[in-house]
Amino acid sequence: MTNRPKTPLLDRVNTPADLKAFSDMELRQVADELRAETISAVSETGGHLGAGLGVVELTVALHSVFDAPRDKIVWDVSHQTYPHKILTGRRDRIRTIRQKDGLSGFTKRSESPYDPFGAAHSSTSISAALGFAVARDLGGDSDTGHGDAIAVIGDGAMSAGMAYEAMNNAGHMGKRMIIILNDNEMSIAPPTGAMSSYLSRLYTEAPFHTLKDAAKGAVSFLPEPFREGAKRAKEMIKGMAMGGTLFEELGFSYLGPIDGHDMTQLLPVLRAIKARAHGPILLHVLTKKGKGYEHAETRPDRGHATAKFDVASGEQKKSTPNAPAYTKVFANALIREAEEDSRICAVTAAMPDGTGLDLFDKKFPSRCFDVGIAEQHAVTFSAGLAAGGMKPFAAIYSTFLQRGYDQVVHDVAIQRLPVRFAIDRAGLVGADGATHAGSYDVAYLTNLPGFTVMAAADEAELVHMVATAAAHDEGPIAFRYPRGEGVGVEMPERGTPLQIGKGRTIQKGSGVAILSFGTRLKEVQEAAEKLEARGIRPTIADARFAKPLDRELILQLAEEHDGLITVEEGAVGGFGSHVAQLLAEEGVFDAGLRYRSMVLPDIFIDQASPEDMYAVAKLNAEDIEAKVLDVMGIARMSERRA
Numbered sequence: 001m002t003n004r005p006k007t008p009l010l011d012r013v014n015t016p017a018d019l020k021a022f023s024d025m026e027l028r029q030v031a032d033e034l035r036a037e038t039i040s041a042v043s044e045t046g047g048h049l050g051a052g053l054g055v056v057e058l059t060v061a062l063h064s065v066f067d068a069p070r071d072k073i074v075w076d077v078s079h080q081t082y083p084h085k086i087l088t089g090r091r092d093r094i095r096t097i098r099q100k101d102g103l104s105g106f107t108k109r110s111e112s113p114y115d116p117f118g119a120a121h122s123s124t125s126i127s128a129a130l131g132f133a134v135a136r137d138l139g140g141d142s143d144t145g146h147g148d149a150i151a152v153i154g155d156g157a158m159s160a161g162m163a164y165e166a167m168n169n170a171g172h173m174g175k176r177m178i179i180i181l182n183d184n185e186m187s188i189a190p191p192t193g194a195m196s197s198y199l200s201r202l203y204t205e206a207p208f209h210t211l212k213d214a215a216k217g218a219v220s221f222l223p224e225p226f227r228e229g230a231k232r233a234k235e236m237i238k239g240m241a242m243g244g245t246l247f248e249e250l251g252f253s254y255l256g257p258i259d260g261h262d263m264t265q266l267l268p269v270l271r272a273i274k275a276r277a278h279g280p281i282l283l284h285v286l287t288k289k290g291k292g293y294e295h296a297e298t299r300p301d302r303g304h305a306t307a308k309f310d311v312a313s314g315e316q317k318k319s320t321p322n323a324p325a326y327t328k329v330f331a332n333a334l335i336r337e338a339e340e341d342s343r344i345c346a347v348t349a350a351m352p353d354g355t356g357l358d359l360f361d362k363k364f365p366s367r368c369f370d371v372g373i374a375e376q377h378a379v380t381f382s383a384g385l386a387a388g389g390m391k392p393f394a395a396i397y398s399t400f401l402q403r404g405y406d407q408v409v410h411d412v413a414i415q416r417l418p419v420r421f422a423i424d425r426a427g428l429v430g431a432d433g434a435t436h437a438g439s440y441d442v443a444y445l446t447n448l449p450g451f452t453v454m455a456a457a458d459e460a461e462l463v464h465m466v467a468t469a470a471a472h473d474e475g476p477i478a479f480r481y482p483r484g485e486g487v488g489v490e491m492p493e494r495g496t497p498l499q500i501g502k503g504r505t506i507q508k509g510s511g512v513a514i515l516s517f518g519t520r521l522k523e524v525q526e527a528a529e530k531l532e533a534r535g536i537r538p539t540i541a542d543a544r545f546a547k548p549l550d551r552e553l554i555l556q557l558a559e560e561h562d563g564l565i566t567v568e569e570g571a572v573g574g575f576g577s578h579v580a581q582l583l584a585e586e587g588v589f590d591a592g593l594r595y596r597s598m599v600l601p602d603i604f605i606d607q608a609s610p611e612d613m614y615a616v617a618k619l620n621a622e623d624i625e626a627k628v629l630d631v632m633g634i635a636r637m638s639e640r641r642a
C-alpha cells in the first residue's frame with residue numbers, strides 16, 4: 001500500500017458511467033491518475049504494461065463517450081486492457097491480475113459484462129465487432145441490449161489475415177461499426193512488413209486536405225466548432241491525413257490520424273463519430289507504447305510484458321535462473337546446425353524474442369524471416385521454402401500454431417513437405433492462462449499421416465531433436481518444448497540425430513512401467529524416488545516420439561510389466577491415446593495389462609503459477625506416485641482413510 005499514487009478523481013469511478021460527470025479537463029486528470037494506478041499495479045504483479053499505458057487516454061475517452069456495456073468495446077489481443085479493467089469495476093482486484101483466482105490478463109466474458117468478447121490471440125476484434133453489429137441490427141438478444149460495436153486493434157494485430165477478412169466483409173455489409181486502429185508502430189518487437197510501412201506512410205506522406213475538401217469526406221463527422229474553423233480545429237484538421245485509401249477501398253470511412261494521447265482530439269472525434277456515424281468507420285489513432293513511463297517508453301519490447309519492477313528505477317525483479325531457458329537452447333542449437341547447413345532458415349510470426357529467433361537473426365539475417373502476426377502465412381511460406389529446397393524451421397508457440405492448422409494439414413502434411421516445426425510454450429504456461437496453454441499440438445499433429453512428432457524431456461534432448469529435425473528430409477517433423485528453464489543437465493556442443501521412432505529406457509524396474517513423453521520425465525523420476533522408499537522400483541522410459549511410436553519398446557514394456565502408465569503434458573487424443581490404440585490393437589489389454597494415461601484434464605485451466613496449474617492437472621510427482629500405487633492396487637494411506 002505504501003507507494004500507491006494519489007488518485008482523487010479515479011477514486012470516484014466505479015463504473016464507466018461515473019466518467020460522464022467529469023469535464024473534459026477532469027477526464028485528462030482521470031487519465032493521468034489511471035496511468036499512475038496502472039504502473040503501480042503492474043509493478044506489484046508483473047504483466048503486460050506498455051500496451052495498456054499506450055491506450056490510457058483512449059480507454060478514458062471511449063468509456064466517457066460510449067455506453068459500455070450496452071456499447072460493445074472489443075479489445076484486440078486484450079493485453080492492453082488493464083486500464084479498462086480498472087475503470088470497469090475491477091480496480092479492487094487489479095493487483096490479482098494473472099494470478100490464481102485473480103483477474104485474467106485478458107478480457108473474459110465470464111469476468112465482467114464490460115468484456116463482451118474474450119481474446120488473447122490477436123486480430124479477432126473486427127470479426128467479433130461485426131458480429132455484434134449484425135446481431136444488433138437483427139435484434140439479437142442480450143442482457144444489456146446492443147449499442148455500438150467498436151473494435152480496438154493494434155498495428156501489429158492489423159498484419160494478420162483475419163483482420164482483412166473481417167474488413168472485407170464489414171465494408172461490403174456497410175453496417176455501422178467502428179474500428180479504432182491503435183497505431184504505436186510496435187508489435188512485441190518492431191513490426192515488419194509492407195502493411196506496417198503503409199500505415200506509417202498514411203501519416204508521414206499523405207497529403208493534408210483542405211478543410212473544405214475534408215468536410216466532404218469523413219471529417220464531416222467532426223463537431224461544429226471544428227468545422228467552423230476555430231484555430232485549434234484548423235490545426236487539427238490540417239493534421240488529419242485523408243488518404244486512408246486501402247481502408248476506403250474496403251468500404252470504410254477513414255478518419256485520422258489523430259493523437260491518441262490528446263484528449264482534445266480524442267473526445268470530440270469520438271463524440272462526433274457516436275453522433276453521426278453511419279456505415280463502417282476506421283479511426284486511425286497514433287499512440288506510443290509505454291506512454292508516460294520512461295522505462296517502458298524507451299524499451300517498448302521490454303515493457304510489453306514485464307516481471308514485477310521497482311517503479312522508480314524500472315528495475316525488474318527476476319529470480320536468477322538455475323538452467324538455460326528452453327527457448328535459448330533451441331535457438332543456439334539451431335544456430336549450430338545452420339552453421340553447417342546453409343539451407344537451414346527460420347520463420348517466426350512476430351515472436352522473434354519469444355522464440356529465440358532474434359539470436360538466429362543476428363547470426364543469419366538473410367535466413368531469418370519475421371512475417372508478422374500471420375501464423376497461417378508462416379506455415380505455408382515455410383511449406384514453399386521447403387518445396388523450394390530450403391530447410392525451414394517454423395518456430396511457433398503451440399497455442400498460436402492452432403491458427404495455422406489447415407495450412408499444416410493442407411500445405412505441409414498432404415504434400416509431405418519437410419517443414420520443421422519448433423513448437424515452443426508446449427504445455428501449461430502459467431500467468432497467460434488457458435488461451436496460451438500449449439495443450440493440443442500433440443493431438444492435432446499426431447493424427448496427420450507422415451508427421452513425425454517429438455517432445456524433449458530436457459534441454460540436452462532438445463539439442464538432439466533440433467539436429468534430428470535438421471537431418472530429417474522425409475516429411476514434416478515437429479518437436480515441442482515448454483516455457484521456462486531446462487532441468488540443468490549437461491548439454492552437448494552439437495546435437496546428434498536421434499533414430500526416428502525410437503525411445504530410450506531411463507531405469508529398469510519391475511511391476512509397473514512409466515512411459516513419459518516430454519518434460520514431465522523429471523516428475524516421473526521424482527515419483528520413482530518416493531516409490532523406492534516403499535520398495536517399488538518402476539521401469540522408466542522416455543518415448544521421445546509420439547509419432548511414429550516405438551512399438552517395440554511399448555510392447556516390451558507391456559509384456560514385462562503388470563501395469564503401464566503414460567505421462568504427457570498434453571490433452572487427451574495425444575501420445576497416451578496412440579499408445580492405448582496400439583495396445584488395444586495388439587490385444588494387450590485382453591492379456592490383462594493395467595493401463596493408465598496421465599494427460600491434461602478436459603478443462604481450460606485458468607491462469608496461475610505453473611506449479612498450481614500442474615496441481616490442478618494432477619501431473620506432479622505425487623500424482624504420478626499415486627497413479628503407480630493405483631495401478632498396483634495399493635492405495636496410499638491418506639487415500640484409504642478418505
Ligand SMILES: Cc1ncc(C[n+]2csc(CCOP(=O)(O)OP(=O)(O)O)c2C)c(N)n1
Binds near residue numbers: 051077079351374375
Ligand atoms: C495469433 C497471435 N499471434 C501472436 C500473438 C502474440 N502477441 C501478443 S501481443 C502481440 C503484438 C501485438 O501488437 P499490436 O497489435 O500492435 O499491439 P500493441 O502491443 O502494440 O499495443 C503479439 C505478436 C498473439 N497474441 N496472437
Ligand SMILES: CC(=O)[C@@H](O)[C@H](O)COP(=O)(O)O
Binds near residue numbers: 120188304305432483
Ligand atoms: C499477449 C501475448 O500473446 C504475448 O505477450 C504473450 O503473453 C507472450 O508470452 P511469453 O511471455 O510466453 O512470450
Ligand SMILES: [Mg+2]
Binds near residue numbers: 154187
Ligand atoms: Mg502496436
